[in-house]
Each structure stands twice: as structure tokens, then as C-alpha cells.
Amino acid sequence: MVVIAGKDKGKQGTILAVKADRVKVEGINIVTKHQKPNQMLGKEGGIVKQEAFLHISNVAIYNANTQKADRIAYQVNAEGKKERIYRSTGEVVATA
Structure with missing residues (x-):
């Protein structure tokens, strides 16, 4: 995936999670959280950096052939059978 809008515009990463109309992309939209210690879960307190969710309209699929973001x-x-294709080239999108 490629980020097409926002502070991380142009960066690439893989999708970690999907939640309604938002996605979490690896290494993108890093936020700092102040976490309290939790003895029940065995977590230490402190400042933690982690990925936050982005709206799905701010990301696009990456086309390796054209080296650009593309539409489907x-x-x-x-x-x-129904299959996904890239709009710019008409090639079939490889599924992982």
C-alpha cells in the first residue's frame, strides 16, 4: 500500500489490520502513547510508539510494474470468475 495523503504521503507498507473504514499500515502514522503499567497483563508503563489507523481513502494499492499508486x-x-485488475495497465492483481 502507498499513502497518498497526509504527513506520510509517498511512504509504502503492508496492511496490518482493517477496522471498519480504516487501515493500519506497517511503519506508517506512528504515534506516541503514554501507557500505564498493568500487572494483570504484565505490561510496563512508559512511552510507547505504535502505528495508528488511517482512513482507507488516504491509501492506494502499489503497482510494482509502474512503480506508482494505482486504482482497482x-x-x-x-x-x-470475478478478478481485480489495475486501472492503468489492465493487468490482473496478484493475490497474496
């Missing part, structure tokens, strides 16, 4: 379209192949 859907088309039905010859076998009748």
Missing part, C-alpha cells in the same frame, strides 16, 4: 477495477474472466 473488477472484470469477469473467461471462466466467469
